[in-house]
Amino acid sequence: MAKTKALDKGKTLTAAHEDYIKAIYLLRSQDEEVTNSALANHLNVSPASATNMVKKLADLNLVEYEPYQSISLTVSGERVALEVLRHHRLLELYLHQELKLPWDQVHAEAERLEHVISEALEDAISLALGNPLVDPHGDPIPTKKGMVESVGGQPLSAARVHRKYRLVRVLMQDEERLRYLGALGLYPNVAISLLERAPFDGPLLVDIDGEHHALAYDMAASLLVVAWDETIEE
Amino acid sequence: MAKTKALDKGKTLTAAHEDYIKAIYLLRSQDEEVTNSALANHLNVSPASATNMVKKLADLNLVEYEPYQSISLTVSGERVALEVLRHHRLLELYLHQELKLPWDQVHAEAERLEHVISEALEDAISLALGNPLVDPHGDPIPTKKGMVESVGGQPLSAARVHRKYRLVRVLMQDEERLRYLGALGLYPNVAISLLERAPFDGPLLVDIDGEHHALAYDMAASLLVVAWDETIEE
């Protein structure tokens, strides 16, 4: 009866809608200003295309938008974002854990699958995984009700020398880099400590589960760690 | 170098293209005349839409088509059909067997997923299932190379009375009917025998794994069976 446009429309959102909404959510959560050109950049479309779609989303009451202002999600928009993100991350974990796809490939696959799975399949996947709360990169999986556990951690680049940490999150999506990290054994939950820090934001010497490796500063900045003893073992 | 249009174009086919090609293949394999309106009917689009798409497919060298004539797949068209069908049926089986989705739901789910899974995921699914050759409805799964095992069997409606058969295939996609069959325990490989056949194509009295049920004639016509002892047990 009221003006719950987006709600009564029901399931009319396309993959394009969902990707824009998810992108807005993700940019927002990285504390980046959500402008149409940031969006365009993130989605590899022209700024004009982003403007166009954002207007449609505003018509659907999924985003708040005034020309030349930055964009935010409405409550229903955020619901959609969390739903899609839940699909995405559940799929990533499922593909990696159950179907043994390499962790650098699961993102691209989930990017397409996230838009076409039914609620029933989402539930089945979640159940098969034991209702997990983090994906293979350590990103939190929103619950069915839209709750997101905040994953803590500090950048490895800012960690103390000679202290044992646990890798909890990898803020990276690029396949090449993920493959590289995988080759070093740098997956969530691995033990890592800083042996030496070169000056001027130079490379770091790290101990990864016993092996010594050099790691570029910007890589280390994308690895979130927590002190080993602050975490529940296994 | 030659005129292998469809081949060099590579992966430019959309879900719409794939669904049309698959529909042509399926109609053909049911010995139905593949006209644009049969296609339109099968895909729930208008005849004009079918004509339109078929012309595009002809341009891509995927179908053979002359106005007012019936349609057939080219060699590359058939390759595409088998590829999509493989995706579809592997997915159906995976969703049913591994994720425990009810068999009446897997078709609709696979209908969407079939267009978005990568070769790597297709392979992973096939491997996880032990490279299976039939889906949950008894339909054959094309191999990676495009081979299709022909599933034998005669309609239960034409079977002999008082002989033990094995259900091998269910030629039905409708959710309601599948749910009904499932409730009767009528899945592939179940033992079934005809106790009594009513005249004038009337209902059949059948023994399903020990239980007696009446079955409408047209239902029975969609159930393919083989003599129990002609088949490898288990």
Added chain:
DNA sequence: GATAACATTTAATCATGGCTAAAACAAAGG
């Protein structure tokens, strides 16, 4: 062999989600 009935194709439109180029606006510096 003409014509009626039906099937099929063509023509004209529409919605979606892109694009480029041009116009409008915002922010900063002089």
Added chain:
DNA sequence: CCTTTGTTTTAGCCATGATTAAATGTTATC
């Protein structure tokens, strides 16, 4: 304040895949 620079929006366009209505072709019947 005014102008320059860069950002954002508008305008005009395109491809895709659908639609309906009109035109055309095919087939069967008399």
